[in-house]
Every structure is written in C-alpha cells, then in structure tokens.
Amino acid sequence: MFLLWFTVTVVLTVIYSTIFHSIFGSPKYQALSRQLSDLKLHFTLANRELDLTMDLINDLKMSDEVRYRPILAMESLPESFRNPGFGGIDRFRDLNGYPSSSIMRTTRTRIEEMKNMLEVQQASFRSITEKEAEWSRMYSYLPLICPVSVKIRLGEGVKYREVHPVLGTSQWHHGQDFSAPYGTEVYATGNGRVIEAGWNNGGFGNYVVIDHGYGYQTTYAHLSGIKVSKGMEVKRGDLIALTGNSGISTGPHLHYQIDLYGRHQNPLHFFNDDLTEDEYFEMISLLTSGRKI
Numbered sequence: 001m002f003l004l005w006f007t008v009t010v011v012l013t014v015i016y017s018t019i020f021h022s023i024f025g026s027p028k029y030q031a032l033s034r035q036l037s038d039l040k041l042h043f044t045l046a047n048r049e050l051d052l053t054m055d056l057i058n059d060l061k062m063s064d065e066v067r068y069r070p071i072l073a074m075e076s077l078p079e080s081f082r083n084p085g086f087g088g089i090d091r092f093r094d095l096n097g098y099p100s101s102s103i104m105r106t107t108r109t110r111i112e113e114m115k116n117m118l119e120v121q122q123a124s125f126r127s128i129t130e131k132e133a134e135w136s137r138m139y140s141y142l143p144l145i146c147p148v149s150v151k152i153r154l155g156e157g158v159k160y161r162e163v164h165p166v167l168g169t170s171q172w173h174h175g176q177d178f179s180a181p182y183g184t185e186v187y188a189t190g191n192g193r194v195i196e197a198g199w200n201n202g203g204f205g206n207y208v209v210i211d212h213g214y215g216y217q218t219t220y221a222h223l224s225g226i227k228v229s230k231g232m233e234v235k236r237g238d239l240i241a242l243t244g245n246s247g248i249s250t251g252p253h254l255h256y257q258i259d260l261y262g263r264h265q266n267p268l269h270f271f272n273d274d275l276t277e278d279e280y281f282e283m284i285s286l287l288t289s290g291r292k293i
C-alpha cells in the first residue's frame with residue numbers, strides 16, 4: 001500500500017513538474033532568457049548612442065563639405081568615397097544563427113561604417129590643412145593691394161584706348177593708370193622676385209617687373225626712381241620705386257599692370273580700394289613690420 005502511494009506521488013510530481021517547466025521554463029532557462037533580454041536592451045541603447053555618434057560624424061562631414069572645401073576651392077568628396085559600404089560581402093558571417101543575429105550584425109556593421117567614415121574624415125581634414133597652408137603662402141604672393149596710396153585713377157583698368165595721348169595711334173591699354181604726384185612711393189603688391197628693374201625702350205621708361213609665381217607678374221612703369229634691382233626678393237608692401245613721367249607719358253603717373261601667364265588682367269579686380277590714405281599707409285606699415293594681413 002505504501003509502495004503504491006509512493007509511486008503515485010513520484011509519478012504525479014514528475015508530471016506536474018514537466019507541465020510546469022514546459023509552461024514557465026526551467027529556472028536555468030528563465031535566467032538565460034532574462035540575460036538575453038538584458039543584452040537586447042543593451043544593444044538597443046548602444047544603437048541609440050551610435051545614432052548620436054553618427055550625427056556628430058555627419059556634422060563634421062557637413063563642415064568639411066560646406067565650409068572648408070568651397071573656401072579652398074577643393075572638390076567635394078563623393079559619397080561613395082566617404083561611405084563605400086561593404087558591397088555584398090558578408091563580413092559578419094560569424095554572427096549568423098543566433099537568436100539576436102540581426103541586432104548584433106546591424107551594430108557591428110554600423111560601427112564598421114563609422115570607423116571608415118572617420119578615417120576618411122581624418123584624411124580629408126589633413127588634406128584641407130595642407131591646402132590651407134598652400135593657400136596662405138600663395139595669398140602672400142598674389143598682387144592683392146594697390147601699388148600707390150593715391151585714389152585718382154585714370155580710366156578703368158584694362159580697356160581699349162582709341163588714341164594714345166602721345167603716339168597719336170590707337171592701341172590697347174593693358175593696365176591701370178594712377179595719377180600720382182612726381183616722386184610718390186610705389187609698393188610691391190605681393191611677394192615675389194624682381195625680374196626687370198631699369199629702362200624700357202618700349203615706352204614704359206623706368207620700370208620694374210615682379211614675378212610673383214603662380215603665373216603672376218606685375219609691371220610698374222613711367223617711374224622716376226627705382227629702389228630695387230634685378231633678382232631681389234620683395235615682400236608685399238616693400239617700397240620698390242617712385243612715380244615719374246619717364247618713357248612715353250603725358251604727365252606724372254604710374255602705369256600698373258598685372259599679367260597672369262602673359263595675359264593682361266584688370267588690376268581693379270585685384271584690390272579693395274575702399275581704403276582712405278591713412279588706412280592705406282597703416283596697411284603698408286603693418287605689412288612691412290612683418291605682420292600678416
């Protein structure tokens with residue numbers, strides 16, 4: 001009798017516990033399943049952090065594309081270069097076959113993408129910094145200021161002159177004339193090397209030519225005095241000559257000419273002549289004191 005009772009109890013216990021476990025799972029299963037949902041939660045939170053990080057990366061990308069590259073005349077980087085993707089290669093095969101494969105793969109893929117984007121961004125900023133250094137060097141060489149302080153210009157830059165006032169023939173005028181009292185100081189308009197300093201038989205009289213590199217040359221003509229000699233290096237704002245009336249000229253004036261690869265440029269496009277005479281001399285003294293402006 002006791003044996004029967006015992007057997008029935010054991011059998012019932014086994015049946016109950018099997019039913020209970022099949023509905024609620026074993027304690028070990030419950031612990032694992034809690035861990036799994038914890039992990040899923042952590043992955044979800046980590047992905048939210050990745051969203052924020054991606055926003056930061058995109059901010060950097062925008063500054064790069066919208067602010068820096070256009071200023072430095074650099075081409076924008078194509079999206080396919082910034083974020084090439086992985087083109088069908090399953091790099092995370094090892095994450096297949098798990099209950100959370102999908103979120104693990106998404107997370108790994110995003111981290112990998114961000115790593116790539118940051119590497120491209122870092123390289124891009126490096127090239128921007130190099131370009132900036134090159135530009136600031138180039139900027140100091142370009143003829144960007146007015147060669148004299150005087151405001152009175154004769155005519156408006158490069159233009160067709162019907163009849164030359166002295167020669168009586170019609171010819172092109174290739175620069176900008178400034179009416180300036182005899183002996184007015186003339187300054188180098190950008191860094192460079194003096195390639196001509198002396199007499200010109202073509203009508204320029206005493207003249208100076210500076211080679212600024214990057215294809216630019218400037219010519220200063222009809223001078224009364226020359227303060228530099230051929231081969232000298234000059235800086236923007238250096239005194240190079242005094243205005244005069246030498247060569248074919250009807251009165252004291254400075255002929256100023258800018259050529260880019262031998263083609264005449266309109267000097268008026270190269271400088272901001274809104275300065276007063278005082279401001280101009282302040283700029284010249286800042287330039288010659290070695291400060292960069």
Ligand SMILES: [Zn+2]
Pocket residue numbers: 173174175176177254255256
């Ligand atoms: Zn002229």
